[in-house]
Amino acid sequence: MLIISEEDVLKNYSMKQCIEDVERAFALSKRSEIVIPFRTLMHQGEDGAHTLYMPSFVPEINYSAVKIASIFPGNEEYNIPRIQSTIVLSESKTGQHVANIAASALTMLRTGAISGVATKHMAREDARTLSVIGCGVQSFGQILAIMEVRDIDKIYLYNRTKNKAFDLKEKVTKQYPNWNGEILIVDSANDAVSKADIIVSSTSANTPVFSGEYVNAGTHINAIGSCEPTKQEYDVETLKKANKVIVDTLEGAKGEAGGLVIPNEKGEWSIENIYSELADIVVGEKVGRENKEEITLLDSVGVGFLDTVCAASIYESF
Amino acid sequence: MLIISEEDVLKNYSMKQCIEDVERAFALSKRSEIVIPFRTLMHQGEDGAHTLYMPSFVPEINYSAVKIASIFPGNEEYNIPRIQSTIVLSESKTGQHVANIAASALTMLRTGAISGVATKHMAREDARTLSVIGCGVQSFGQILAIMEVRDIDKIYLYNRTKNKAFDLKEKVTKQYPNWNGEILIVDSANDAVSKADIIVSSTSANTPVFSGEYVNAGTHINAIGSCEPTKQEYDVETLKKANKVIVDTLEGAKGEAGGLVIPNEKGEWSIENIYSELADIVVGEKVGRENKEEITLLDSVGVGFLDTVCAASIYESF
Structure with missing residues (x-):
């Protein structure tokens, strides 16, 4: 042993x-x-x-x-x-x-890696700005993963308790001593969202922390915070704007992804609209991003x- | 860790x-x-x-x-x-x-200890002979436990493959260099049973390996081999002769103790006849052995x- x-x-x-x-x-x-x-x-x-x-x-x-x-x-x-x-x-x-x-x-690394794999296949090749909503432990792994698959030159951090954003900035800065990019801490989640090519939403929020109104065309979103069917960290407008919604597994998503389950139950959006599982895109059974305008969203609850x-x-x- | x-x-x-x-x-x-x-x-x-x-x-x-x-x-x-x-x-x-x-x-020690606790409360104080049916890994733990709670001076070992009985004899002999007792290997399970004050039945048999006919008055039996509802290592006569049948837990016994479940299903004996859980005897809610003539039986399937x-x-x- x-x-x-x-x-x-x-x-x-x-x-x-x-x-x-x-x-x-x-x-x-x-x-x-x-x-x-x-x-x-x-x-x-x-x-x-x-x-x-x-x-x-x-x-x-x-x-x-x-x-x-x-x-x-x-x-x-x-x-x-x-x-x-x-x-x-x-x-x-x-x-x-x-x-x-x-x-x-x-767990932090593999949760990051799920977003890394999704981002690799779904984000624009020229994506340069990353906005991170929620600056807890998992967000560090998310940043590591996305830095691995895209040439990020600007990271926006938002956290309700601002100190945690500063802590994460320090940690990321230490991790990449030779990186020429910039990390900025912002005061509003919607502000961060409006600046992003790639969004990471990693909060334990029960109700949406940003509005789809601010999501730009061409954005890829990794939502990893809500792993309970009663929690919803992005709003239904985000979901409706997304051209492709993917999940790590359909079974997990239907059981635990509040962001999808709640709008489905309310009749605001149908879970049948899920485009594919991430695995389908990895093996090429489904195509990832098809143009620069698509909004894509991964809702990940993890899989054992x-x-x-x-x-x-x-x-x-x- | x-x-x-x-x-x-x-x-x-x-x-x-x-x-x-x-x-x-x-x-x-x-x-x-x-x-x-x-x-x-x-x-x-x-x-x-x-x-x-x-x-x-x-x-x-x-x-x-x-x-x-x-x-x-x-x-x-x-x-x-x-x-x-x-x-x-x-x-x-x-x-x-x-x-x-x-x-x-x-596992070997605690499975032995269950029988040790039962034997302490249920076997005759003057029990001196122990017969062990089945000489696998668990039987060593059974012997350790019973040697701890009674002054055993003779151990009879029976195993279908005789070599395993010799191996166990060697192991026990090594364990107790100063012990004056004797270990005898016998050719039939019923022979072992007929000589015992305390019986350990520890086999993976699907059908009974000994007959209640040979069980003497005053014997205590620890049956630990059958942990599946379809396996039965002692026969219904043993069960009927037993004045007190105890189990580690009623829930476990009803789910896994084939020796009790099979006769109950066949209508040969009723699971309602179980005298008590071992815990009841440990805390004194139920009395253990009451006289020198009682036959007592523990059917143990273990408990997490x-x-x-x-x-x-x-x-x-x-």
Whole structure:
């Protein structure tokens, strides 16, 4: 049993590699069976503390894994991260458990990589400005991923609590010492949106944080914040303006993507309008962007088998 | 994250401690809530390979854990154990994952300890002979446990493949260099049964391996082999002769104890005849053995929260 810490993951596993792995994982999900049992939720406290057990098995790479994610809202009080996650990786020829991988950095990287893959296929080739709404942990991974697939020269950051935007700016600046681009912190989400070729929306908002009114033609949007059917971080106007709405998996989107589920339930927009799963675009079954004017939107809630593929890649790098 | 290997468990965790922990665990299951979500089964191959994810949360001790058990029938070909199991232990104030514990030795010890606790309360104080039907890995743990709670001076071993009985004899002999008792290998399960004050039945048999006809008055039986509702290792006569039938949990027994479920379904015996759960006897809500003549039977299929309690105890010993 190999123990791989958060530091090990960050040191050994690049965003470039992670994007390759995620793209490969989506491709193999199209051509072979992947086993994803229902996840188990175990309640652990009156404050909503709970643990999720999310197993998946990818026969083609001969690994299975279970991600164990404990969400403890009370942790903020102790200055301990709210989400504690770890992955047990098992090889699937003999069922031997080969690694225990701390999974916060992995999750941040693979969540970024999903947007990276979508952006690679859906954003304009000449996209140069990136606007990030919400400056939490995940947004750093989003920026790493998008910097990998497009030549970004300007990043706009918006966060309700401005300090977090400054913190993220500092982190990104440190990450790219030789980069000539500029990072600007703005006061309104709509302002950020109006300046963007690529938008990342990564908030835990219950109601829309920006309006479709401000989305320009030719924009690609990665919405990754809302992973609950009752949360909606972009409005229905954004959805209606989008020429192509894609999702990581239809099943996940229908169960968890509030941005799509809520307008569908209200009859404002139909979930049947989803253009495709990201995997279809990766393998070329569906075309990505077709012209400079299209507005494209990825609503991503994540999908467990990516963790298995990324965990296996990390393990094999040791 | 602390990694605890099989060797660490065997070195640091005694059967004496394990019996104490299991007894304490049963007691606290009576006085406080324990959370046991449904276990998840993930199929992993045409030969029946599969992985079980078994989480449980014991609020009173502030730990949760998930046992991951991969059962790979094809492993025998590679001389790798058929069952690969590991436990991730998490403390439940902040959800932090604190240890990964190899779980074969732990499972063997705690399965033994269940029988140890039952034997302590149910076997005659003057029980001296132990007969073990089936000499696989679990039987070693059964012997360790029963040696802990009774002064055994004779052990009869029966196994269909005799070599395994000799292997177990050697292992037990090594374990107790100063013991004055005797270990005898016998040719028939019924012969072993007829000589016993305490019986351990630990086989993977689909149909009964011994007959109740040979069970003497005053015997205590620990039947731990059949953990599937379609397997029956002791016959209905044994069941009918038993004055007290106890189980680790009613829920587990009704779902998995073939020895009880099959006769119940056939109308040969009623599951309503179960005398009590082991926990009731541990806390004194029900009386154990009442005289020298009673035949008592524990049918144990195991219960997940014991793993959590034992894992926590092992972790805290480091």
